[in-house]
Amino acid sequence: MTTTAPKGAPIIELRHASFGYADQAVVTGATLTIRAGEVVAILGPNGSGKSTLVRGLLGLNDHLGGDLELFGQPRESFSEFARLGYVPQRHTLSASVRATVAEIVAVGRLAHHRWWRPVLRSTRDAAIIDRALDVVGLNDRAHADVATLSGGQQRRVLIARALAADPDVLLMDEPTAGVDAANQQVLSAVLARLAERGTTMIIVTHELAALADIVTRIVVVQGGRIAFDGSRDEFATRTGEFESAADHHHHEHDNRLSTSTLPGAPSAGPLDPRGGGHR
Numbered sequence: 001m002t003t004t005a006p007k008g009a010p011i012i013e014l015r016h017a018s019f020g021y022a023d024q025a026v027v028t029g030a031t032l033t034i035r036a037g038e039v040v041a042i043l044g045p046n047g048s049g050k051s052t053l054v055r056g057l058l059g060l061n062d063h064l065g066g067d068l069e070l071f072g073q074p075r076e077s078f079s080e081f082a083r084l085g086y087v088p089q090r091h092t093l094s095a096s097v098r099a100t101v102a103e104i105v106a107v108g109r110l111a112h113h114r115w116w117r118p119v120l121r122s123t124r125d126a127a128i129i130d131r132a133l134d135v136v137g138l139n140d141r142a143h144a145d146v147a148t149l150s151g152g153q154q155r156r157v158l159i160a161r162a163l164a165a166d167p168d169v170l171l172m173d174e175p176t177a178g179v180d181a182a183n184q185q186v187l188s189a190v191l192a193r194l195a196e197r198g199t200t201m202i203i204v205t206h207e208l209a210a211l212a213d214i215v216t217r218i219v220v221v222q223g224g225r226i227a228f229d230g231s232r233d234e235f236a237t238r239t240g241e242f243e244s245a246a247d248h249h250h251h252e253h254d255n256r257l258s259t260s261t262l263p264g265a266p267s268a269g270p271l272d273p274r275g276g277g278h279r
C-alpha cells in the first residue's frame with residue numbers, strides 16, 4: 001500500500017490522554033507518539049485497556065481528557081478516518097452474509113467514493129482489491145463465498161478489506177487470536193510482508209513471539225496506564241522476560257503477561273470479571 005505520511009512523521013500523538021465509556025475512564029494519562037514506519041505491539045493483561053486505547057484512537061469510545069492528534073490535527077477537527085485502517089478483535093464474517101471475498105474487500109474502497117456514485121468497479125479499485133488480496137495470500141479465493149473460508153482466512157479477508165482503503169496506518173486488535181497454529185503462521189507472514197513494505201502497524205497481541213521479528217517497538221498497558229514504552233531490546237533488558245512474555249501465545253486469556261517485574265509496574269490485577277470475554 002502506498003504510504004502518504006512520510007517515514008518518521010507523527011501519525012498518532014497522545015498527551016496525558018484518557019479514554020473510556022461515558023464518564024468512566026479506563027485508560028488514563030497516556031502519552032505516546034507513533035510515527036510512520038513503526039510497527040508497535042501493544043501488550044498487557046486481559047482487561048488492562050489495550051482495546052480501549054486502540055478504539056479510542058479511532059473515535060470508537062469516549063476521549064475523556066488530554067490531547068489526541070491524528071496526522072498533526074486535533075481529533076475533534078480530524079475527519080479522514082479512512083487513513084486509519086482497523087481490524088477489530090475476534091471478528092469473523094457472519095455465516096449469514098452471502099458475499100464473495102472480493103466483495104467484502106471492495107467495502108474497503110467505500111471511503112474513497114462519494115456515496116451517490118457506484119463503488120464498483122473502476123479499474124483502479126479492481127487493482128487495489130487484487131493487490132490487497134495478494135498481500136494476504138487469498139487471490140485464488142477472490143470469488144469464493146466468504147462463508148466457506150476458515151476463521152483464519154476470514155481474518156485475512158478483514159485485513160485485506162482494511163488494506164483496500166489504502167490507510168496510512170493499520171490498527172489490529174489481536175489479529176492472530178483464536179486462530180490455529182498453521183493459520184497463525186500464515187497471518188504472521190502476512191504481517192511480516194506488510195512490515196517489509198513499510199506499512200505502519202499497531203498490533204494488540206498476546207502472541208509476541210509470532211511477531212517478534214517485525215515489531216520495532218513495544219507498549220505495555222497495565223491497569224489502564226502505559227507501563228512500558230520502548231524498543232524490543234529495551235523491553236528485553238528492562239524486564240529480562242522477553243522470552244517468557246513471548247511464550248504466551250497459547251494463553252490468550254492468561255492474565256499474567258510477564259511484565260510485573262517492570263520498574264514501577266503494579267502487579268497484574270484480578271481476573272477481568274468478563275473472564276476475558278468480548279463485546
Ligand SMILES: Nc1ncnc2c1ncn2[C@@H]1O[C@H](COP(=O)(O)OP(=O)(O)OP(=O)(O)O)[C@@H](O)[C@H]1O
Pocket residue numbers: 021026044045046047048049050051052053272274276277279
Ligand atoms: N463497551 C464498554 N463499556 C464499558 N466498559 C467497557 C467496554 N469495553 C470495555 N470496557 C471495560 O474496559 C476495561 C478494559 O477493557 P479492554 O477491552 O480495553 O481491555 P483489553 O486490554 O483489550 O483486554 P483483552 O486482552 O481481554 O482484550 C475492562 O474493565 C472492560 O470491562
